[in-house]
Amino acid sequence: MTEFRNLRLRVFADTPLVDVWSAPAPTAGELTVRIEKIEADTFLASAKAGSHTLLPVTAFDSAGIAELKAEALAYLTDPEGSWKQLLSNLAHRRIQGQVRAIQNVTTEAADARPHLRSDSGFTMLRFLEDHEAIGGRGRKSLTVTGPAQLFIDPDFQRPTVTAPVSDGDKILLYDAEETAAPDGLEAEIDRFNASPQSSLNALLRARALSAYIAQMDLLEKVAVRVTAYADALRRLDEAGERSPSDL
Amino acid sequence: MSRFKHLYLTPQGSIWDLPDDAYAVVEFIDTPRRPVMNVTLGERLLYRNAVAEIDVDAVTAEVERFNADPEAGRKHLLADMADAMLEGEAREFIAAASRVAQLADHLAPAAGLAPLELDWDQWWQIDPTSHRTVSQATITADDTGTVVHVEADGQVVPLFLSTLSRRMPTLEGAVAAFNYDPSTHFRALHMDAIRKGFYIASYDARRAALAMTGRAEHMAALITD
Numbered sequence A: 001m002t003e004f005r006n007l008r009l010r011v012f013a014d015t016p017l018v019d020v021w022s023a024p025a026p027t028a029g030e031l032t033v034r035i036e037k038i039e040a041d042t043f044l045a046s047a048k049a050g051s052h053t054l055l056p057v058t059a060f061d062s063a064g065i066a067e068l069k070a071e072a073l074a075y076l077t078d079p080e081g082s083w084k085q086l087l088s089n090l091a092h093r094r095i096q097g098q099v100r101a102i103q104n105v106t107t108e109a110a111d112a113r114p115h116l117r118s119d120s121g122f123t124m125l126r127f128l129e130d131h132e133a134i135g136g137r138g139r140k141s142l143t144v145t146g147p148a149q150l151f152i153d154p155d156f157q158r159p160t161v162t163a164p165v166s167d168g169d170k171i172l173l174y175d176a177e178e179t180a181a182p183d184g185l186e187a188e189i190d191r192f193n194a195s196p197q198s199s200l201n202a203l204l205r206a207r208a209l210s211a212y213i214a215q216m217d218l219l220e221k222v223a224v225r226v227t228a229y230a231d232a233l234r235r236l237d238e239a240g241e242r243s244p245s246d247l
Numbered sequence B: 001m002s003r004f005k006h007l008y009l010t011p012q013g014s015i016w017d018l019p020d021d022a023y024a025v026v027e028f029i030d031t032p033r034r035p036v037m038n039v040t041l042g043e044r045l046l047y048r049n050a051v052a053e054i055d056v057d058a059v060t061a062e063v064e065r066f067n068a069d070p071e072a073g074r075k076h077l078l079a080d081m082a083d084a085m086l087e088g089e090a091r092e093f094i095a096a097a098s099r100v101a102q103l104a105d106h107l108a109p110a111a112g113l114a115p116l117e118l119d120w121d122q123w124w125q126i127d128p129t130s131h132r133t134v135s136q137a138t139i140t141a142d143d144t145g146t147v148v149h150v151e152a153d154g155q156v157v158p159l160f161l162s163t164l165s166r167r168m169p170t171l172e173g174a175v176a177a178f179n180y181d182p183s184t185h186f187r188a189l190h191m192d193a194i195r196k197g198f199y200i201a202s203y204d205a206r207r208a209a210l211a212m213t214g215r216a217e218h219m220a221a222l223i224t225d
Helices: A017-022 A062-077 A079-115 A185-194 A196-239 B056-068 B070-104 B128-133 B169-180 B182-222
Strands: A031-039 A042-049 A052-060 A149-152 A159-164 A170-175 B024-030 B035-041 B044-050 B138-142 B145-152 B155-162
Touching: A017 A079, A031 A062, A042 A062, A052 A062, A062 A079, A079 A196, A079 B070, A149 A185, A159 A185, A185 A196, A196 B070, A196 B182, B024 B056, B035 B056, B044 B056, B056 B070, B070 B182, B138 B169, B145 B169, B145 B182, B169 B182
Parallel strands: none
Antiparallel strands: A031 A042, A042 A052, A149 A159, A159 A170, B024 B035, B035 B044, B138 B145, B145 B155
């Protein structure tokens, strides 16, 4: 298969990317190549396939013109296959650009991350269970309807802290495998109860942020993988018949 | 200190640098169109809106709350900006990863050599420069299973692994096709593996980023106390 070194699909304002990918392959009759000799061994050439510019006006020597003519001939012989090849070349180039965008986004996210505040202000109390009222996207936060209370679980003999919420349920804020409440727990409960709704929101926010940060970790790992794939693609191109500068 | 409803930072300049010793300053400015309320922190704008359209007392109260504890106030403003930026970054990440997956469709024709494929855990370690010296693929089948491998620059690369010892006709056909032009087909398998990697990465990115944007909405609802 002919490698297109001179004919390339480009994304101009008048040929948006979406059109390039979904457009039918221009037929052989739609290929236009203009060559003008301006000096002894200097030519100006340009090429279009339908509305797509494949080569803006560019200077060539006679060897370059011969190469360009061979590529044009290849297109005339197999427009469908050639168009796929040109799309493939464009995809190779643009993937490297998109991966650089992913890397930039990841860097900016990493810079923002230290400024997130995941501390709720409480060291022992935490939002410990999934609750249907906060599980869904766009749902409202829970409304606390009474103070948080410490009690000793009669079955397991361990300290537990719960707070009542508007749907009649109780949410779990502390549950540890200890036989007695640790020092400072009651003081935290008092602090929670001084402003129950704000305190619960702080706990919910801390919980949401820790999940948020976990997703960021996943994105950073994806970015590393995508970078490795793009690098493999670049090496594959370099090892093949064409180099990135040819694409 | 609870979060601010009116004051906010936008990413500009050295976006994470705020003056250590600055207080928020309120100015009322008569612009040619209408009077506006301006709140600044050093060089950074924290608020700007037409006086006629806002609750001036509420904004002023927030400025006073900021100035009562500027250090905590700065942290809150930076945290709010970080939240907003991360949501934006997550969306950009989705968009870029999706575009990569779409572009991967066009990378090259699929090798069409199933069930042969480059080993998922090893393919990126394979040096593409070895493509020119790829050997014929060999099928080895015994009681422990079936293996197809090639040698690329002396490196043994598995193309198929199965615990089944029965030889499959499709495998025989794929190996025969591969051996027609090992170097070209090895490159095509490599491209298939890269394409598959981009697809999976895009899926993972979309899943993580959507979870992030959902969380961001939830967190925003919790800031209003």
